[in-house]
Amino acid sequence: MNGKVPKKAASETTAPRPARKAASRPHLTYLIGSLDRILKRRLTDALVPFGLTLAQFTALSVLEARGEASNAQLAERSFITPQSANEVMIAMSSRGWVTREPDPNHGRIVVLRLTDEGRTVVRRCMKAIELIEREMLGDIDAEKAAEIQAHLEEFGRRLRRS
Template structure:
């Protein structure tokens, strides 16, 4: 396969990396639009979603999973705590570590956010047939894995090029 054939382009000949970036920017803009009336920022929504999947994380753990600096996470946590979206409790093994938990209010707000974001995803996929949407999601997961899993680990994770 030639180098150019290995790099498919979009309908207008745009590089896929450019299209992915444009999609991300459009998706983020729409998400910010629908989250704003709920009083939640995109960063807060991401952090709340992470805590929904795994409550009791420390600020440092949450920062790593959110891929932000500890300083940025400290500010984010302070704001979410002030807005009663989360509460922090001392770790039982080390009282200096504060672990974050969703409050009842945070759970309710997150449910509203999920509904709003579901609408954004539905709009994003509205021009795809259901099987295309499934294939698109699967392709994105494989592309992400290709860039995040060390090359030697790809074969173990089902690399389709091997």
């Protein structure tokens, strides 16, 4: 031999590659977060023709469901701060969609209620929102949709408790 060390083939000099992982499914938390962003965008777009923001619509729909609420209750159920809820309600009050009256049992609490005009606005908006929900559900039957809803509600309860 001539004293030279023979070159190794490229496959012999590189470390073996680890086997590729099978494609894993995204975490449920990621999927829910992604769905939340998509829904916010779609709902916001659907409310533009009505002159409402998503926060305003959410607050109005909470009042329709509850009948009345304090500013703090409305904020909690609308996923906004009490300051934001106050601003939303001032705007809704100026449009004649909400009344703001002192609570007869507590001088510092303001009771918020929908007016008839506010109910009409919410119901018109709900038609647009329901179209998005039907699109999202596609051909999922009502029983399966109710099961999914029950699971989502349970997820929320568990996280609120912890």
